[in-house]
Amino acid sequence: MSDSKTVVPIRLNGKAYGTMATTIAALLAERGIDASRPGIAVAANQKVVKRSDWAATPVSANDDIEIVQPFQGG
Numbered sequence: 817m818s819d820s821k822t823v824v825p826i827r828l829n830g831k832a833y834g835t836m837a838t839t840i841a842a843l844l845a846e847r848g849i850d851a852s853r854p855g856i857a858v859a860a861n862q863k864v865v866k867r868s869d870w871a872a873t874p875v876s877a878n879d880d881i882e883i884v885q886p887f888q889g890g
Contacts, residue, residue, distance in 0.1 A: 827880045840870040843881065855886040 823834040828843075837843035840858055844851045851870060858865045859882045865873050875881070 824875060824877050826875060826878065829882055835875060837875050839875060840865055840873045840881070843875055844870065844883070847883070849883065849885065853885070857884045858882070859884075 821836040821838075823836055826833055826835055828835075835843055835846060837846045840860065841851060844856075844858075849856065851867075856867075858867075858870065860873060860875075861880050
C-alpha cells in the first residue's frame with residue numbers, strides 16, 4: 817500500500833479546491849495562514865468551527881469550508 821496522500825476535492829471560500837489537508841488546522845497551514853493570528857474564523861458546512869477544535873476537525877471530500885481573515889488596507 818502507498819503512503820502518498822490523496823487530493824480531496826472541497827469548496828473553499830466558494831471555489832473548487834483540492835487539498836491534501838486532513839484537518840482544518842492542516843488546511844490553514846497548507847494555505848499559509850498563521851492560525852495563531854487573531855481574527856481568523858472558520859466555518860465547515862455552514863457551522864462555525866471553534867479555534868480550539870481546528871486540529872481535531874477533519875476535512876472530508878465535498879466539504880464547504882469558509883476561512884475569514886482580516887486584511888489590512890486603506
